[in-house]
Amino acid sequence: MYWINLALTRMGFWITWALVPIVVEIIPAIMSTIKLMRLHRHMPRLKAPAKWPWVTIIVPVYNSEDTLFDCIRSIDHQTYDKKSMQIILANNQSTDDSFGAYARAQNAFPNLFLRYVNTDKGKARALNAAIYESIGNYVINIDSDGLLEPNAIKNMVLRFENDEQIAAMTGAVLPQRNLVKQVHGWWHRLLAKNEYYEYAQAFLSGRTIESFRDQLFTMSGAFSAFRREVLMETFLYDTDTIGEDTDMTFQIRTRLGKKVVICADAIFYVAPISGFSELYTQRQRWQRGELEVAQHYMSQTASIKGFFKEFWECQEVCVKRDCPFSIKLNFFSRKVI
The missing domain is CATH 3.90.550.10 (Spore Coat Polysaccharide Biosynthesis Protein SpsA; Chain A)
Known part of the structure; x- marks a missing residue:
């Protein structure tokens, strides 16, 4: 039983490593290829203008x-x-x-x-x-x-x-x-x-x-x-x-x-x-x-200050619209209500 568990454990380790490139590289590449082929097949026909612009x-x-x-x-x-x-x-x-x-x-x-x-x-x-x-x-x-x-x-x-x-x-x-x-x-x-x-x-x-x-x-x-x-x-x-x-x-x-x-x-x-x-x-x-x-x-756009600024602006909009998922804050007591 010990040798079986050891073999399965090692196999699982190498199988996991073998799956990494498949999941990270191969599958996304295949999906992207299919998407590109679909885009190419459904390209709209472009109409020439009456007069070519400068x-x-x-x-x-x-x-x-x-x-x-x-x-x-x-x-x-x-x-x-x-x-x-x-x-x-x-x-x-x-x-x-x-x-x-x-x-x-x-x-x-x-x-x-x-x-x-x-x-x-x-x-x-x-x-x-x-x-x-x-x-x-x-x-x-x-x-x-x-x-x-x-x-x-x-x-x-x-x-x-x-x-x-x-x-x-x-x-x-x-x-x-x-x-x-x-x-x-x-x-x-x-x-x-x-x-x-x-x-x-x-x-x-x-x-x-x-x-x-x-x-x-x-x-x-x-x-x-x-x-x-x-x-x-x-x-x-x-x-x-x-x-x-x-x-x-x-x-x-x-x-x-x-x-x-x-x-x-x-x-x-x-x-x-x-x-x-x-x-x-x-x-x-x-x-x-x-x-x-x-x-x-x-x-x-990605600073901590900018994140909290956008977060509070979003909350203010949600409160005005009475959004049920908003976190309503009492800014005087600093308590969530």
Whole structure:
């Protein structure tokens, strides 16, 4: 009997540990997959507007000589009406010949309405300066080292035009598959492939689920879009944090209480990671930025003082409405009545 009890006890221990990843990871992943498939199958058909609205595309430029021309070419290849696009290249103190890439693009793509403005150093300052120069109904930010899928801008505008509740959205950011295949070295290629699947799982599937629950944590700084009137209600991009994209998300979703979603069929392609050094620097920057923004907003909404303030306000409302579940307090005697 002793050996049977001992065997069952040990089996129970290992069975419990085996169930942990099933309950915590596998089952939620299966449920999320089913939900994503249902969402994809029941996507509403979007109606094109009678007249396509003006769109301002902002491209922050910092030492982008090698990538800027290709980025502008991807804008020129958009299926969106080029007569309704304003492109602002916000140069924040580049030291290379980024202006030369802009000059070549002007000659190569004469149908594009291109502007090149010089701003103070820093991505947030460049974005803020360009926002004041924007004339579009919608403002779309993209990084200068990536490429837009040809239907990206059109798909974003369609989502905006068909849902007036959407205040801002993030696009889908993915590494370019052809460049992933061209990576040399099996270890580097393995890293690049894992990055691709991570972007697809976390940044695409994960944000789709967050968007469905109206809990999107952060819009991608590489590709995001806004209604201009909503953008002007914010404090614009915070220049004191490296997580300006997360801060903007919190401003719109938490402070303004407006809807932020992902547009999964608006895709922006980026180059695969160059190695562990860039990966470490990138993730350190992301984590630091998210912590800075989370700490700032939690200090306003999740403090002990704020909790009790909201608790007493809720109780006062319940007392006025004679709610049977409220805790009625006599503030003079400090007794519950």
